[in-house]
Amino acid sequence: MTELEQKIRAEAARLLSEGLVDVVMAFRKEDAPLRPQPAFFTCVEDLENLIYNGLCANNLANYLTRYPDETRIGMLVRGCENRSVNALVVEKQHSRQNLYLIGVPCTGIIDWRKVVALTGEDILGYEETDSSLHVRTKRQSYQLPRRELLHASCQRCVHPNPLSADIVLGEALPEGDPALIRERVEAFEALTRAERTAYFKQEAERCIRCYACREACPMCYCEECFVDHNSPRWTESGTTPAGTHAWHIIRAFHQTGRCTSCGACERACPMDIQMTYLTDKLGKDMWDSYQFAAGMDAKSQPPFASFTLDDRKHFQAGGMHS
Amino acid sequence: MDNRPKIAFFQCQWCLYAPEDQEWVDKSLPENIHLIKVPCTGRIDPLFVLNAVQGGADGVVISGCLPEKCHFKEGNLAARRQLDAFSSFLDYIGYDEARVRFIWLDLQDRGRIQRELTEFESLLKKLNPAKSLATRVPETEGGAND
Numbered sequence: 027m028t029e030l031e032q033k034i035r036a037e038a039a040r041l042l043s044e045g046l047v048d049v050v051m052a053f054r055k056e057d058a059p060l061r062p063q064p065a066f067f068t069c070v071e072d073l074e075n076l077i078y079n080g081l082c083a084n085n086l087a088n089y090l091t092r093y094p095d096e097t098r099i100g101m102l103v104r105g106c107e108n109r110s111v112n113a114l115v116v117e118k119q120h121s122r123q124n125l126y127l128i129g130v131p132c133t134g135i136i137d138w139r140k141v142v143a144l145t146g147e148d149i150l151g152y153e154e155t156d157s158s159l160h161v162r163t164k165r166q167s168y169q170l171p172r173r174e175l176l177h178a179s180c181q182r183c184v185h186p187n188p189l190s191a192d193i194v195l196g197e198a199l200p201e202g203d204p205a206l207i208r209e210r211v212e213a214f215e216a217l218t219r220a221e222r223t224a225y226f227k228q229e230a231e232r233c234i235r236c237y238a239c240r241e242a243c244p245m246c247y248c249e250e251c252f253v254d255h256n257s258p259r260w261t262e263s264g265t266t267p268a269g270t271h272a273w274h275i276i277r278a279f280h281q282t283g284r285c286t287s288c289g290a291c292e293r294a295c296p297m298d299i300q301m302t303y304l305t306d307k308l309g310k311d312m313w314d315s316y317q318f319a320a321g322m323d324a325k326s327q328p329p330f331a332s333f334t335l336d337d338r339k340h341f342q343a344g345g346m347h348s
Numbered sequence: 349m350d351n352r353p354k355i356a357f358f359q360c361q362w363c364l365y366a367p368e369d370q371e372w373v374d375k376s377l378p379e380n381i382h383l384i385k386v387p388c389t390g391r392i393d394p395l396f397v398l399n400a401v402q403g404g405a406d407g408v409v410i411s412g413c414l415p416e417k418c419h420f421k422e423g424n425l426a427a428r429r430q431l432d433a434f435s436s437f438l439d440y441i442g443y444d445e446a447r448v449r450f451i452w453l454d455l456q457d458r459g460r461i462q463r464e465l466t467e468f469e470s471l472l473k474k475l476n477p478a479k480s481l482a483t484r485v486p487e488t489e490g491g492a493n494d
Contacts, residue, residue, distance in 0.1 A: 214440070219444065222442045223442030223480045226442065252395060260395050261395070268402050268484045271402065271481060272399075275437070276394065276395055279394055279434060279437060282433055304440075307440050308433065311436060312433075329429060330426065330430055333425040333428075335415055335425065337428060337429065338414075340432070341414060341415055341428060341450075341452045
């Protein structure tokens, strides 16, 4: 058990035993190798199963909307989860006063697929240090550099520290470089129109419409998603090109000014489809047009909800008035 | 008609102030322009625009009222933010931004809608037909997509 795990358990135990929260959301030891599972602790005795390491891949804010507003929730938050919580509080999905955020500065989430690709699937155990991951398989053991195993969206992470946690455990980390996301979007914009369409199609058309990206996303909490609506049916529901294109375009667009670039969608995708180049583009546009970044505080409304008459200068008068 | 560019024309029902203009739009639109009349531009979900694009529209026209003139006070403000972002998003994945045109109309703009549509059509003629995202299976009458 690491020192950090100990601190998290102690804090969770305090919250539960003092009756400050009804449930603590964190992670527990995995049933499948390399894949710690989200866990919901309601009594102190269970906390011995609580773990935290770089392989905890889910965005826990996703489970916030499954509890009624009165439930007092203690939850483990990393930088991205904290921003997702902020965005959800802005959208009135839970009262901030009923949340107790246990913040942990995050050094990035390890992509278990990258580990499996390097070591094979017969993994017996692993150990994590600041700079590397030791993996034991039946045949041999590996020492892999941690930085290279990180998820792509974690390598581009800008705010690894929780922004509005009630308590922060562990040392604050240096901020990431915002240029990494921007440069990736700009590189894509610089391609020709035909190349962009070809890339989009190549990614989107692999989609099997399992909606794992939607289920993993904290901001996708609609009771009925536009693709499930069937009277009228707004999009083709099969894995036809029309259906998969529409899903990827509109799913991303519904995240405009709400996506916190946590990358949970890509981590959840069984087909390894790239999606963050779409949401990051929208995030960049929102920053350029409205100087808005999602989840940076628990008050600011996203651009699509905060339009004003001052927008008038953006309407082109055109015609006789130009 | 077949070689004329196909245009999806979303029109806010309040934006044409001159009865002659509205009558022309209702009765004498050329066949290549498909009219979708909406109660306000705020009603236009980006999904509608995408459906037009996927259905093979070479261009999309959205006409609405100027900021202070919205019948519902602020429907057009919400619409402009969303649809602007959506048209540049479509551009990002390869549907030319020039194919989406906004026409915000004022009280004095009698006859402007006809001029704008003609001008837009001649612009679309210079661009090739938009095929890249036109993936929807043609609808049959009375089908599930009605």
